[in-house]
């Protein structure tokens with residue numbers, strides 16, 4: 001090998017090291033986003049390893065769920081939003097009480113360009129608040145951001161139709177009173193003792209229980 005070429009390759013190697021150091025210096029404490037898995041899950045590079053990060057406090061619709069029917073359009077939209085903002089970018093991580101979940105994923109608030117991306121998702125209407133106890137330090141603020149996004153019909157909220165109006169039932173097999181937490185058999189005397197304006201009707205026990213009512217001990221005596 002000629003002397004000149006040797007020096008050239010030495011310079012190239014040195015430059016690569018210097019550029020690496022500069023890069024490291026500017027991205028101190030930051031991690032590169034290698035891939036966006038879905039709206040709220042990223043793969044980052046950390047200590048030369050790939051790590052999966054779940055953004056805490058938020059939930060975007062599923063887009064890579066193994067059950068294809070759950071991969072709703074909204075999931076793709078949320079996923080694209082996160083991709084457009086974070087893929088290939090450098091981020092910082094802020095942890096709450098737990099650093100990892102039981103799947104070994106990092107649980108984090110992801111900071112990008114001075115903003116917490118978990119909040120960006122909520123503010124722009126691409127996620128809903130999901131509480132990850134005990135990791136809830138921003139939950140109040142998150143709830144407020146989701147509320148504003150819904151009211152402003154931003155992001156995914158814009159595509160949702162208004163909630164259907166559900167007419168109150170006027171008959172059923174079971175009846176509860178707005179003034180108590182018990183439900184009764186509609187054909188038993190208790191039902192007649194409830195003022196008509198306070199009656200809430202159910203067709204099934206499941207329906208009554210789902211609404212938070214408990215069986216009356218007398219109507220349902222064994």
Ligand SMILES: [Zn+2]
Pocket residue numbers: 183184185188190216217218219220
């Ligand atoms: Zn009863």
